Amino acid sequence: MTMVSSSNRMPSSHPLAELIYRLEEGGALLPDSPDNLLEVVGILKSYGHVLDAYWQNLIYIADHQFLELFPFFKYFNGEVSLGKLLRHWWHDRINYEFAEYCMKAMLYHGGGGLDAYLDTPEFAQQAQAAIAAKLKGNFLIAGIHRVFPDFLPEQVRQFCYYSALGQFWRVMSKMFLELSDRYDQGEIRTIPEVVQHIKQGLVEAADKPITYTVMIHGQAFDLLPAKAGLTFLMDTAVPYVEAVFFRSFPFMGTVSYNAQAQQIAAEPERFTYGALYADPLPVGGAGIPPTLLMQDMTHFLPDYLHDFYRKSLRGESDVRVQICVSFQKSMFCVTSAAILGLMPHPLDTEDPTKRAQNRQYLEGWMNRLLESRLPNVQLCRV
Amino acid sequence: MLSFLIGLPILSAVAIAVLPKPMNGDNGRAIALLTMLIALIWSVLLGFKFDVGLTTLQFEENLSWLERLGLNYRLGLDGLALPLVVLNSLLTWIAIYSTDPEVTRPRLYYILILLLNAGVVGAFLAHNLLLFFLFYELELIPLYFLIAIWGGARRGYAATKFLIYTALSGILILVGFLGLVFLSGANSFEYDVTLAQTLPVSAQLILLSILLVAFGIKIPLVPFHTWLPDAHVEASTPVSVLLAGVLLKLGTYGLLRFGLGLFPEAWAIAARYLATWAVVSVLYGAFTAIAQKDMKKMVAYSSIAHMGYILLAAAAATPLSTLGTVFQMVSHGLISALLFLLVGVVYRKTGTRDIDVLRGLLNPERGLPLIGSLMIVGVMASAGIPGMMGFISEFMVFCGSFSVFPVQTLLCMVGTGLTAVYLLLLVNRSFFGRLPEQFAELPLVEWRDRIPSLILTLLIILWGLQPGWLAHWSETTLTALLVGQGELATPALIAPIDASTRSPAAL
Numbered sequence: 001m002t003m004v005s006s007s008n009r010m011p012s013s014h015p016l017a018e019l020i021y022r023l024e025e026g027g028a029l030l031p032d033s034p035d036n037l038l039e040v041v042g043i044l045k046s047y048g049h050v051l052d053a054y055w056q057n058l059i060y061i062a063d064h065q066f067l068e069l070f071p072f073f074k075y076f077n078g079e080v081s082l083g084k085l086l087r088h089w090w091h092d093r094i095n096y097e098f099a100e101y102c103m104k105a106m107l108y109h110g111g112g113g114l115d116a117y118l119d120t121p122e123f124a125q126q127a128q129a130a131i132a133a134k135l136k137g138n139f140l141i142a143g144i145h146r147v148f149p150d151f152l153p154e155q156v157r158q159f160c161y162y163s164a165l166g167q168f169w170r171v172m173s174k175m176f177l178e179l180s181d182r183y184d185q186g187e188i189r190t191i192p193e194v195v196q197h198i199k200q201g202l203v204e205a206a207d208k209p210i211t212y213t214v215m216i217h218g219q220a221f222d223l224l225p226a227k228a229g230l231t232f233l234m235d236t237a238v239p240y241v242e243a244v245f246f247r248s249f250p251f252m253g254t255v256s257y258n259a260q261a262q263q264i265a266a267e268p269e270r271f272t273y274g275a276l277y278a279d280p281l282p283v284g285g286a287g288i289p290p291t292l293l294m295q296d297m298t299h300f301l302p303d304y305l306h307d308f309y310r311k312s313l314r315g316e317s318d319v320r321v322q323i324c325v326s327f328q329k330s331m332f333c334v335t336s337a338a339i340l341g342l343m344p345h346p347l348d349t350e351d352p353t354k355r356a357q358n359r360q361y362l363e364g365w366m367n368r369l370l371e372s373r374l375p376n377v378q379l380c381r382v
Numbered sequence: 383m384l385s386f387l388i389g390l391p392i393l394s395a396v397a398i399a400v401l402p403k404p405m406n407g408d409n410g411r412a413i414a415l416l417t418m419l420i421a422l423i424w425s426v427l428l429g430f431k432f433d434v435g436l437t438t439l440q441f442e443e444n445l446s447w448l449e450r451l452g453l454n455y456r457l458g459l460d461g462l463a464l465p466l467v468v469l470n471s472l473l474t475w476i477a478i479y480s481t482d483p484e485v486t487r488p489r490l491y492y493i494l495i496l497l498l499n500a501g502v503v504g505a506f507l508a509h510n511l512l513l514f515f516l517f518y519e520l521e522l523i524p525l526y527f528l529i530a531i532w533g534g535a536r537r538g539y540a541a542t543k544f545l546i547y548t549a550l551s552g553i554l555i556l557v558g559f560l561g562l563v564f565l566s567g568a569n570s571f572e573y574d575v576t577l578a579q580t581l582p583v584s585a586q587l588i589l590l591s592i593l594l595v596a597f598g599i600k601i602p603l604v605p606f607h608t609w610l611p612d613a614h615v616e617a618s619t620p621v622s623v624l625l626a627g628v629l630l631k632l633g634t635y636g637l638l639r640f641g642l643g644l645f646p647e648a649w650a651i652a653a654r655y656l657a658t659w660a661v662v663s664v665l666y667g668a669f670t671a672i673a674q675k676d677m678k679k680m681v682a683y684s685s686i687a688h689m690g691y692i693l694l695a696a697a698a699a700t701p702l703s704t705l706g707t708v709f710q711m712v713s714h715g716l717i718s719a720l721l722f723l724l725v726g727v728v729y730r731k732t733g734t735r736d737i738d739v740l741r742g743l744l745n746p747e748r749g750l751p752l753i754g755s756l757m758i759v760g761v762m763a764s765a766g767i768p769g770m771m772g773f774i775s776e777f778m779v780f781c782g783s784f785s786v787f788p789v790q791t792l793l794c795m796v797g798t799g800l801t802a803v804y805l806l807l808l809v810n811r812s813f814f815g816r817l818p819e820q821f822a823e824l825p826l827v828e829w830r831d832r833i834p835s836l837i838l839t840l841l842i843i844l845w846g847l848q849p850g851w852l853a854h855w856s857e858t859t860l861t862a863l864l865v866g867q868g869e870l871a872t873p874a875l876i877a878p879i880d881a882s883t884r885s886p887a888a889l
Binding site: 256279281282283284285286313314315317318319320321 | 742745746747748815816817822823824825826
């Protein structure tokens with residue numbers, strides 16, 4: 001391990017010590033290079049467009065498909081036409097299913113104030129009221145609800161996650177598109193500047209309230225009221241990073257496993273199947289969520305990134321894998337921003353105690369990233 | 383008309399040889415491709431003009447050559463040869479197309495391929511025993527050089543082994559033919575003349591045994607097979623395609639035409655032993671294939687097993703089983719050519735054929751997904767999945783043979799099950815699972831690599847769904863072949879003809 005001599009930093013014996021030093025010096029988890037910058041900004045532009053479609057659909061489902069028994073047209077955002085249906089069947093569409101996978105990852109792994117609020121009596125009361133309003137005159141489902149009283153409230157919790165994730169992505173989408181605009185204007189020239197842009201965006205939106213009100217027969221039900229005090233950073237961003245970047249699920253097709261042989265951890269907090277751990281090589285295989293996202297991003301690639309992919313060994317034939325590699329790099333930038341944004345003390349503090357706490361905090365993150373694709377993205381190849 | 387099929391490739395070979403360099407430097411490939419395309423169209427046209435109702439030779443050509451030797455240039459086409467002639471033109475075109483355009487010494491290479499084609503088509507068309515022998519020998523020389531010059535690391539060994547085995551096969555054929563003519567007192571090597579001979583059964587048996595060993599080497603049947611896996615492993619992909627697709631068929635063709643055709647009484651006596659021999663060949667080939675780690679060797683051993691079915695069907699000699707032999711010849715020609723082409727692409731892209739090293743090649747973005755999918759189709763066809771040609775041919779072979787040799791047929795059917803075992807092992811190990819890092823940067827597969835395999839796959843499915851399009855060419859000839867010998871054959875041979883004939887009119 002080489003030491004950087006100029007500073008008076010404490011040595012670290014962590015296997016990822018080099019990355020800890022880099023973060024302490026204001027760097028990012030991803031090495032700064034012109035290719036990395038091009039890939040990250042380009043892919044975040046495309047991702048921004050995809051997220052824009054995703055959040056609109058999530059909000060549409062939360063607001064307009066609430067407890068619909070047969071939500072046939074939930075991906076149509078209210079515009080049902082024969083042409084759109086044919087294009088949907090022809091698969092000329094956005095894979096909104098991916099957004100739902102992320103929503104379910106958040107619902108499943110929980111965490112943060114949103115998860116806690118969904119178990120409070122206030123929420124239960126509002127949820128029951130909304131269910132009763134929705135089921136008015138629907139004796140069949142009302143009867144089933146009596147027999148299985150926990151089923152519909154759980155569905156309502158899921159709709160809250162639809163809405164919360166939609167609100168989170170609305171902010172992220174705008175942030176990524178602004179990043180791309182700033183890059184195009186020559187304001188973003190390095191990977192640390194990308195991280196800084198994202199961190200700034202997260203900090204600015206940190207206290208943005210997360211609320212959800214559903215209208216049923218003209219009556220409003222405050223499922224996530226403002227008084228619950230849910231906010232963007234701690235109640236959606238942090239749980240999202242935890243659920244989607246770190247834990248997620250072991251999708252068949254991306255991970256081969258034998259659950260009976262205890263190859264999958266019994267505790268969800270030990271899951272490491274998230275975006276930072278995902279293997280890009282199986283991408284393109286049918287029926288796995290990463291393929292859906294990478295496929296969506298193929299539609300919005302900026303020209304410079306498209307050219308970059310075309311020049312690779314297999315040209316466009318492995319574009320989804322290449323997108324996944326770039327996307328993973330960009331997600332390490334987002335993670336860098338989250339790590340830096342949540343630092344207990346400023347990076348430039350001179351207080352040795354605070355610096356030790358910062359170091360301890362960073363080592364905690366690095367422990368979790370030991371098994372991730374972090375070492376791979378350092379090499380700038382798959 | 384038939385001489386055109388022999389003369390055209392020879393003329394093109396001469397043209398490639400004598401044209402000045404600027405004219406043919408890179409044009410050798412184009413000339414060879416065009417030649418074989420014309421030959422293919424010509425042979426298909428012959429197929430359309432072929433009168434399926436006739437039992438006699440068609441498009442006959444007869445030129446006296448060395449009459450004192452009984453050697454005449456006599457060509458003719460019947461339902462047994464026609465499918466093989468078309469197959470030969472098709473696979474030669476495919477072999478040339480799938481040749482690396484950057485092949486070293488291109489002039490010599492394309493000349494040899496064209497001469498090989500001429501030799502094979504001549505042997506299928508010859509209706510004079512000596513003429514057949516000449517073409518049979520002619521084809522060895524280009525093939526020897528094709529393996530010896532463009533082969534793998536042990537090409538010298540493989541080519542020499544091939545030459546020794548098949549030259550011996552040629553000598554035995556000559557011995558058999560000479561013996562037949564001398565013993566019967568005939569003064570001609572004409573096929574028709576020798577067909578009319580009435581030799582004692584003991585003499586027939588001796589001559590048949592000689593021909594069985596001769597053609598058994600070519601087919602190849604266990605224990606004369608050892609040259610084949612070596613030749614396949616060392617030969618380049620296009621040569622393997624020709625070797626498996628067409629050249630092995632010379633052995634089975636010879637067995638039917640000269641073994642069953644000329645010595646029906648002896649054949650009837652030997653039939654049960656031949657069927658048992660077929661079982662040994664099928665099971666040995668299949669079990670040995672299971673043990674292989676090299677994809678090409680596995681396909682080579684599967685060839686030995688699949689060629690064994692032809693011997694079983696020929697031994698049973700019912701109308702349906704003889705039709706099965708033709709189907710199995712064509713089906714094995716197409717399927718093994720397909721498998722060798724695909725293995726060739728895998729080898730070229732990954733640098734290995736070891737199924738313990740290869741993995742995950744079906745990866746949709748970074749692997750060889752289309753090649754892998756075609757491989758699965760090829761494997762299914764080879765294992766006899768309905769809807770593909772492998773099923774029809776094996777079904778005909780087994781259906782036709784079961785009434786005569788039930789035990790042997792059942793044992794051969796075990797071989798079909800084993801086909802599924804080894805080919806699924808191949809597919810499962812090489813194509814499924816995660817692509818290893820060492821293969822994460824495989825070069826792109828071009829359409830040039832895919833087109834030949836796609837053509838073969840389409841034909842395998844087409845003739846699998848519409849076997850009648852192939853059957854109507856051969857049915858009359860084959861029934862006549864059996865009926866012709868019916869007067870001489872023992873009741874054991876006649877009975878199945880009556881029992882399972884498909885063309886009552888022909889009887």
